[in-house]
Amino acid sequence: MSVKTDTSLPAARLRPSPNHNDRPEGARIDLLILHYTGMESGAAALQRLIDPRSEVSAHYLVEEDGTILQLVPEARRAWHAGVAFWAGARDINDRSIGIEIVNPGHEYGYRPFPEAQIAAVTELARDICARHAIAAERVLAHSDVAPARKQDPGELFPWAELAANGVGVWVDPEPVGGGRYLQEGEEGQPVEALQSMLALFGYEVPIDGVFGDATRLAVTAFQRHYRPQTVDGVADMSTISTLHRLLQRRPGLG
Template structure:
């Protein structure tokens, strides 16, 4: 197997470990999104080997080890293959729009282990650097589960989005505490479901406004909870979920004030 060509790291703290799995960003796009993943594999070494194997046809721009070491696999100017079938704000080519960051963590298969502090510090520094260089808006720092609800669940509900937000990375609001009250769930129909779907779509989720709380709607709600209301991830739109979604939309720059 021919070794992929070396390149100059875009992030000063990254060690270059080239992957052959990349291509041109379509329509000469530049990245305007950062997409975070967990590896979901037993070891970092196995995940890194897979991302650099041409047979896998997957890759990411960066790989962050548990101890905070960063490896760059694909130049930021190139289209890494990390998002798969995804959608955000009507855009189906998330790979051309994004910088993909794989974070070594066994995730749900491994029982959702905590992300070490040094690793999260490195993710924050990397995201801040990428966002500054490419002028990526905070609300465009997302999880894989956001753009592929029902299909992907990473980086998972154990990922500390609050730490990132406190350091200026990502868009977040304090979640409404989980309590009782009215809720929407699979099988419900009507205007309240339409309103929920419309709000989710307005934020960016790839969901149609049908008025039917179907299995896919449940998956989108679970994806929203996994990122923005992590206390309970069950796909049921309770009062806490809906209030948190309202707050999130109100906090967007386009809707503030």
């Protein structure tokens, strides 16, 4: 008897990884997390994702030519997000699908993602979101859920293109310019308001009016995903306005 991938996409094929376990009983899949592999080659990344000694996996791997490999069944809990948080949830692996996208990443020569690869990621993500009814605002970067540890898939990832094709959310960022800004070390009500918006968006930040390390990391992660022109952890007017406009588009918040 042949074994099929979860997706019906003809480009997908199986390459099983042993690195998975049961999802908690009753767990609903409501997050899609996008990663880059961050290794010197796609072959090296695949070997790590299927090596039982690595204790790392994802549900899918998308190669630079657009080939899609399914490593873990969607019903199983792949080990892709690690220590993470989003909107009150801590064990992101329990409730998510993970897609690894072949790219050397910031450590090995970060570069733009090929068109064929992005087309395949878009089609796969759209298929996953439709089958699991994953809300657009819950299609996230690994750096969103683990800003202290991760940068992927990074500021070169074309989130706007995905959103234009029905995956995730996007608004054109406010232009980077002058005006008031908030940065690490500042305190007061404006910082508390910024923290409240970041927390409402989903990031794990204290709401204490102190612009500390956790706030800087959340701002950096937000910029990397939604305002990639400048990624510096400084909450300038462009960053704050873009965050506010995205929150306005949230169901029940606008």
